Amino acid sequence: MAVRSTIMDTNSFRPEMESALDPQTRQLTRERAVLGPAYRLFYRKPVHLVRGRGSHLWDADGVEYLDVYNNVASVGHCNPRVVEAITRQASMLNTHTRYLHENVLHYAEDILSTMPDEVNRIMFQCTGSEANDLAIRVAQSYTGGQGVIVTHEAYHGNSALTSKLSPALGTAQSLGLRMRMIPTPDTYRVEIAGQVANECSPEVFGGWMADQLAQAVADMKRHGIKFAAFLADSIFSSDGVYPAPVGYLKPVIDKVHELGGVFIADEVQPGFTRTGDAFWGFQRHGVVPDLVTSGKPMANGLPTSLMAARAEVLEPFASSVPYFNTFGGNPVCMAAAQATLDVMRDEDTMGNAKKVGGVFMKALKEFQAEHACIGDLRGAGLYIACEIVKPGTKDPDQRKALDILESLRGNRVLTSVCGRYGNILKLRPPLVFSEDDVDWFSTAFGKTLKECGE
Structure with a gap:
């Protein structure tokens, strides 16, 4: 299916990807047919979440993830x-x-x-x-x-x-x-x-x-x-x-x-x-x-x-x-x-957004200094955009951005993309995000960039 919607189709699972799934996940994606074809799932390998607390989520196998995307659970999952x-x-x-x-x-x-x-x-x-x-x-x-x-x-x-x-x-x-x-x-x-x-x-x-x-x-x-x-x-x-x-x-x-x-x-x-x-x-x-x-x-x-x-x-x-x-x-x-x-x-979530958001941006700028694919960083508090470009240019690199997303998912960090070209990492965690969570993200992001050849 051709990409048509920047917010729905860019970071999404498609039926032709199901051969790479384990049997249980493949069966669940097939059962979603009852919901009709308009719905979308995140990731080439969808995540089956069953529990959450604060900025953290667990899948059906007990694997823990860091949520760097969910503004819906603003004061943390299951507060x-x-x-x-x-x-x-x-x-x-x-x-x-x-x-x-x-x-x-x-x-x-x-x-x-x-x-x-x-x-x-x-x-x-x-x-x-x-x-x-x-x-x-x-x-x-x-x-x-x-x-x-x-x-x-x-x-x-x-x-x-x-x-x-x-x-x-x-x-x-x-x-x-x-x-x-x-x-x-x-x-x-x-x-x-x-x-x-x-x-x-x-x-x-x-x-x-x-x-x-x-x-x-x-x-x-x-x-x-x-x-x-x-x-x-x-x-x-x-x-x-x-x-x-x-x-x-x-x-x-x-x-x-x-x-x-x-x-x-x-x-x-x-x-x-x-x-x-x-x-x-x-x-x-x-x-x-x-x-x-x-x-x-x-x-x-x-x-x-x-x-x-x-x-x-x-x-x-x-x-x-x-x-x-x-x-x-x-x-x-x-x-x-x-x-x-x-x-x-x-709990002063405004103060936390400013403080932890500042720590988060500082960590990202350190990556930007070492990785030419990070073209621009911009944000306010706990809302940060990390723009992925072709090195040496401002040309958007959607393919690289999606590869980074998938690798982050493999390294147990969940987020998505936004923007006209679908090349901007949208970092928008719950407002209870902590400095320890920034450390988790940084470790995963460093590993991800290496896996993606950066």
């Missing part, structure tokens, strides 16, 4: 405080938000306290796709427009609406006729007036990106489409992870507002203390969104998501369209979300 909160609430009641319950109200107030004062309303869903879907509807109702702008390799969900705004899903996924894409903010390759973007000031680089957005809005206008929203993940995760220069989003968001649109900050990946600089990724750039969405990390893996909004932006939609999500904001998920937030505060 005991989250498990206890889930168990306690599930033993009493689980129902929906058309009844009164303290959990949803307490959590709503608590999570809003982490956001700018202007963002003062919140609604709950089950998935990030649902949160982004709702945010787009709210933005369109507020602005009276339909046009949405995203970046070239963005991923924002699986609903009928959000999938058409997710070019990372690949060539088989049709995109919306009223959407436009602007270039990935590729600070490694973009040049502005002869200067590489990663050497530019936030104002210069942000000005370049704002110009790209203005051109997209002008094209919408020529086609009779009114601009509604710029939807972006503030660390541009699927695009390849571009966190710096800090502040470059401010000129972009200023341009969004100047042109009559709203900014939807998709915080599924950069939010919840991951960058080590702020609770939310957008806060690093000194901007206040009109709408904020999040999902995966907020309840440590339970299907929970949110859409927060400025009251005046939410009003036109909410005063005219009733919204009900049966399990969005249910007491069990809210208990899990509250426990997750409490752990983040009590």
Whole structure:
């Protein structure tokens, strides 16, 4: 099967690979046929996981792995405080938000306290796709427009609406006729007036990106489409992870507002203390969104998501369209979300992300100095991109990146790739990642690079 989706097909198992599998794994992959052909498995030899704790996972044979990819279990796999909160609430009641319950109200107030004062309303869903879907509807109702702008390799969900705004899903996924894409903010390759973007000031680089957005809005206008929203993940995760220069989003968001649109900050990946600089990724750039969405990390893996909004932006939609999500904001998920937030505060996951992320980046830079295939390293906190290139160039080397992934899997380290060319190692572990875990990764990475001829 030809590679079509950068986030789904790059690091994936294909049926023609099954001859290399042991009998049990081969049988399990065959039994997955009942799920239909749309699903994907990681790795040429899929991993059969049965247990997790913190940043560590165990397979069915008892082999231990280091998880350097999973932001869903944000405070660690099977965090005991989250498990206890889930168990306690599930033993009493689980129902929906058309009844009164303290959990949803307490959590709503608590999570809003982490956001700018202007963002003062919140609604709950089950998935990030649902949160982004709702945010787009709210933005369109507020602005009276339909046009949405995203970046070239963005991923924002699986609903009928959000999938058409997710070019990372690949060539088989049709995109919306009223959407436009602007270039990935590729600070490694973009040049502005002869200067590489990663050497530019936030104002210069942000000005370049704002110009790209203005051109997209002008094209919408020529086609009779009114601009509604710029939807972006503030660390541009699927695009390849571009966190710096800090502040470059401010000129972009200023341009969004100047042109009559709203900014939807998709915080599924950069939010919840991951960058080590702020609770939310957008806060690093000194901007206040009109709408904020999040999902995966907020309840440590339970299907929970949110859409927060400025009251005046939410009003036109909410005063005219009733919204009900049966399990969005249910007491069990809210208990899990509250426990997750409490752990983040009590164990200072933001401080840990900054400290351990710094140690992690330092270790990677030592490898970069010795291995020409590592073209660029960039990141914030516990979100790091390691770009694999053909030595002496900036040409992406997807084959080498995938070989490195497979070798890391053999050395009991799990991660994946991202970016337009599928050549960027996406290092995004649980927020409880430790310096000992960095040592484990470094040992495995050194061995992997030798195995891959580096």
